[in-house]
Amino acid sequence: MKLRFAPSPTGYLHVGNARIAVANWLLARQGHGSFVLRFDDTDVGRSKPEYAAGIEEDLRWLGLEWDDSFRQSDRLDRYGVAAEHLKRIGRLYPCFESEEELRFKREQRQKQGRPPVYDRAALKMTQEQLQRALDNGKSPYWRFKLEPRTVTWTDGVLGRRQVKLQAISDPVLIRADGSFLYTFTSVVDDLDTGITDIVRGEDHVTNTGVQIDILEALRPPANTIRFAHLPLLTDADGGQLSKRLGSMGLRQLRRDGIEPAAVAGYLAALGSSRDPVAAPPIELVERFELDQISRSPARFDPSQLLALNRRYLHGLRYSAVKDRLPAQAGEEFWLAVRGNLDMLAEARNWWEVATGRIDPPDQAHETEFLKVALEALPAEPWDEATWGNWVKRVGTETGRKGRDLFLPLRRALTGEDHGPEMRLFLPLIGHRRAADRLAHAAGSRC
Numbered sequence: 001m002k003l004r005f006a007p008s009p010t011g012y013l014h015v016g017n018a019r020i021a022v023a024n025w026l027l028a029r030q031g032h033g034s035f036v037l038r039f040d041d042t043d044v045g046r047s048k049p050e051y052a053a054g055i056e057e058d059l060r061w062l063g064l065e066w067d068d069s070f071r072q073s074d075r076l077d078r079y080g081v082a083a084e085h086l087k088r089i090g091r092l093y094p095c096f097e098s099e100e101e102l103r104f105k106r107e108q109r110q111k112q113g114r115p116p117v118y119d120r121a122a123l124k125m126t127q128e129q130l131q132r133a134l135d136n137g138k139s140p141y142w143r144f145k146l147e148p149r150t151v152t153w154t155d156g157v158l159g160r161r162q163v164k165l166q167a168i169s170d171p172v173l174i175r176a177d178g179s180f181l182y183t184f185t186s187v188v189d190d191l192d193t194g195i196t197d198i199v200r201g202e203d204h205v206t207n208t209g210v211q212i213d214i215l216e217a218l219r220p221p222a223n224t225i226r227f228a229h230l231p232l233l234t235d236a237d238g239g240q241l242s243k244r245l246g247s248m249g250l251r252q253l254r255r256d257g258i259e260p261a262a263v264a265g266y267l268a269a270l271g272s273s274r275d276p277v278a279a280p281p282i283e284l285v286e287r288f289e290l291d292q293i294s295r296s297p298a299r300f301d302p303s304q305l306l307a308l309n310r311r312y313l314h315g316l317r318y319s320a321v322k323d324r325l326p327a328q329a330g331e332e333f334w335l336a337v338r339g340n341l342d343m344l345a346e347a348r349n350w351w352e353v354a355t356g357r358i359d360p361p362d363q364a365h366e367t368e369f370l371k372v373a374l375e376a377l378p379a380e381p382w383d384e385a386t387w388g389n390w391v392k393r394v395g396t397e398t399g400r401k402g403r404d405l406f407l408p409l410r411r412a413l414t415g416e417d418h419g420p421e422m423r424l425f426l427p428l429i430g431h432r433r434a435a436d437r438l439a440h441a442a443g444s445r446c
């Protein structure tokens with residue numbers, strides 16, 4: 001099995017592109033096959049090396065390593081050879097009509113109630129007419145002559161699919177400036193590199209019909225590549241995603257502090273009835289089922305991703321995050337705070353709360369209560385039982401219960417109304433800091 005992910009380096013990856021990358025990668029690993037990263041960069045105006053580098057970086061961040069990688073711009077000679085072959089067998093023909101002429105023809109056909117399909121007028125040109133056009137300095141662009149047939153295939157996601165080629169204009173494969181179009185280069189590469197399965201977005205369904213025809217012209221008799229098209233992903237409001245708009249980019253998720261395992265797990269399960277499980281891609285291989293993915297468009301819901309990210313962090317072991325925590329933060333710290341994190345970066349804030357400076361709210365009305373609490377603060381060593389015993393004693397001495405008892409203490413010690421379990425967090429603050437904070441909260445209002 002050999003699969004590929006073939007982005008155009010015209011922007012950074014969004015979550016829709018990433019879903020395709022994840023699916024291809026998981027299938028390749030499932031089939032013990034290989035995964036190729038191909039940059040479809042024949043559109044020289046829009047393709048940029050920095051986007052290609054950015055895409056590689058984003059894929060690595062997600063945990064999707066590739067077995068091979070290449071750029072279409074390095075294979076122009078090969079496309080030239082394949083194009084010559086199609087010309088020789090009469091499947092690629094030169095055209096000279098301008099955009100304006102074509103628009104006029106389309107409008108005429110529509111007025112006559114006929115589909116606006118290219119009429120192949122260029123195919124009827126005589127040798128003399130052709131020569132005259134060339135002599136007049138015109139450069140031809142080249143169209144592929146589609147077979148008058150209906151192409152069918154069993155799609156890995158959409159089921160039985162067909163594309164009626166008579167309803168489609170012969171596609172342009174080479175522009176007048178000699179540059180090749182994606183429709184063509186993609187087929188040449190898929191054949192040359194021995195791709196066995198193509199998984200891509202539903203925006204390519206018509207392309208697939210056309211490309212199977214090109215593919216069979218280049219390598220008869222019949223196509224053997226399996227195709228699957230995933231419904232397009234929209235944003236939470238149903239809006240389109242586009243590299244050009246930079247919407248829902250992987251980079252942004254990374255900057256926001258979302259874990260790659262959460263993104264991979266969310267994308268792998270999206271559109272299926274399975275609950276997403278956040279995990280590095282290699283751990284998702286076994287449970288991934290392409291044919292369980294729904295045929296309806298899927299929405300990318302950031303709030304669901306955040307919830308998954310949170311669940312993932314809450315279950316992570318210290319050893320998995322150690323390197324990303326403040327240098328002094330030990331396992332007790334991680335176990336105390338992990339249940340309170342939406343993003344790992346927030347652990348730094350809690351580290352500051354535990355060991356640095358805090359900004360406590362005004363509790364002038366609690367002075368007497370906090371003084372009693374300070375008096376009752378036990379000496380170290382402290383453990384997980386310390387908070388419970390201390391609070392109980394303060395409760396007995398002040399007659400307070402519940403929120404009235406806990407909240408002023410939490411506020412004085414952490415500066416926050418909510419946060420990690422104080423049973424685990426108090427020993428991290430330690431006696432000296434706790435006493436200082438209580439004294440400050442009580443004393444500064446005296």
Ligand SMILES: Nc1ncnc2c1ncn2[C@@H]1O[C@H](COP(=O)(O)OP(=O)(O)OP(=O)(O)O)[C@@H](O)[C@H]1O
Nearest residue numbers: 007008010016017020200201232233241242243244
């Ligand atoms: N919204 C989407 N949902 C799912 N797959 C998508 C979506 N948009 C693109 N893809 C798929 O991502 C893969 C990479 O395609 P490509 O690089 O052309 O992305 P693109 O976002 O369509 O690019 P551009 O915005 O530059 O036109 C293709 O398989 C394409 O079908």
